[in-house]
Amino acid sequence: MENSQSLKGKQELKRSFPSKIRHGTKEKSPMEGVKLAAIAISLNVRLRSSDMPICMQEHALRCSRQLLDSAPKPRPNLTHLARAIKKEFDSAYGPAWHCVIGTSFGSFVTHSAGGFVYFSIDSLSILLFKTEVELVTEEKEGQRL
Template sequence: MLEGKAVVGETDMLQTMQQDALHLAAKALDIFDVTESTEIARFIKQDFDRVHGPGWQCIVGTDFGSFVTHYPGCFIHFCVGSLAVMLFRGVVNQADKENLFPALELLDANA
């Protein structure tokens, strides 16, 4: 089972969402070969979009750097062997922020 083999590097997700990400990665690796990183990323991204709403981005590979902006509580980076997975919900513009997370407006207004 992948969940026991995955090493979470960085995350700010709730534990339940982290488990969703690890479970989806395990499922993707059961379906696709480890060399099919684009298909693995597509599989994880599409399911997170369906379950947790639109705007998720997924990067899968063995060697990549990154510098991204994400919604609070919507980022995880973990490794399974030499394969790294980064999953996050990005922000495109203010309208997206208002439509996806209306409660964040209240936090911004109170800051």
């Protein structure tokens, strides 16, 4: 009886918290999600949607907050902010990151698994995602570059 109750508790916990990162099989503990939530609150960030490992989400939130805080106060240049976040993620996690920042925009994007986060800081919304890149090494038969 005791084993069935502990099994029931574990199943309930699994329903409450996602058990796997989408792009891999690495288990993530409920405490990691709590830590990320605490970080988001401390940075005044609202996480909207994500398909990204928690460590990368934390990097995106901290990097964005730091860049926004160091930007000119009355009106930060959103193009410069987006470029800086994109370059940070290109250098840290490989090429083909894209960043959109604004107060009002719509989007529908296709992204690499484990490479998408959408959040807001103050009145700005930030969309950061990665796409796959295929290097073209030689001309394919019947196709021109």
